[in-house]
Amino acid sequence: MSDITAADVKHLAGLARIDLTTDEVARMTEQLVSIQHLIATVQEVATPDVPPASHPLVMHNVTRDDVPGQVLDREAALSGAPDRDETRFRVTAILGEEQ
Structure with a gap:
């Protein structure tokens, strides 16, 4: 492996x-040569029986599986709303215009 030059x-x-x-x-050349070494x-110490890793410890996904559960129907979801129309929550416009 050849060393990195200033050029x-x-x-x-x-x-x-x-x-x-x-x-x-000059400083960058010196630093890059050090990194290269x-x-x-x-x-030299990497062997075929050691798999490459991005982390020294084996990491596993710790999130649970996404399993659908019971869901509210529309009427149950809207039952506690302070203001609603037939199918939606009604809220005050926040952009200054009705849409």
């Missing part, structure tokens, strides 16, 4: 339209 960082910064100073290019170290 590579300048090229990528140009593609991303990021204006980097000479000091920023860390990735190489991880690749």
